[in-house]
Amino acid sequence: HLEGLVASDPEDNVGLRIRERTSGRVLAYFSAIGKLSQSVLQALDGVDCVFFDGTFWSGDELSRPGLMAKTAEDLAHLPIGGEDGSLKALARLSARRRVYIHINNTNPILREDSAERRAVEAAGCEVAFDGMEVTL
Incomplete structure (x- = not known):
């Protein structure tokens, strides 16, 4: 978040692909x-x-409850839900595990009984939790 220092662009994304040497399995x-x-x-x-x-x-x-005027997209975060959200794209991936991380405390997927959480799970995705371990 270098707001004001450089022009932001939603295509300015940083990600890592990590390959486990022995098995060749890949984590993104x-x-x-x-x-x-x-x-x-x-x-x-x-x-x-x-x-x-x-x-x-x-x-x-954040804007709906009056917490902030900016949208998720303004803050360089693609929403999970909606027609252009990440859930549809992640559901189509061949990855055995698709885990949502970096979850804001306002995000309803943190509530296990929410419709949003059920939508994530129905799409074959998971919600990360403290202490979660993943074996490739």
């Missing part, structure tokens, strides 16, 4: 994604596990 780590660009989708292709930006469920998650 994308904690802050402003847009699902073609390069991000290519980096997610063929991974075994993906940790993905789950900061906000909706673009207006």
Whole structure:
């Protein structure tokens, strides 16, 4: 977040692909994604596990209750839900594990009984939790 220092662009994304040397399995780590660009989708292709930006469920998650005027997209976080949200894209991945990380405390997926959490799980994705361990 270099607001005011450089011009921001939703395509300014940083992610990691980590290959386990022995098994060759690949983990993708994308904690802050402003847009699902073609390069991000290519980096997610063929991974075994993906940790993905789950900061906000909706673009207006902070503005709706009056917490902030900015949208999720203004803060360089692609929402999970909605027509252009990340959930639809993650559901199509071949990865065995698709885990949402970096979840804001306003995000309803943190509540196990929420409709949003059920939507994430129905899409074959998971919500990270403290102490979570993943074996590739």
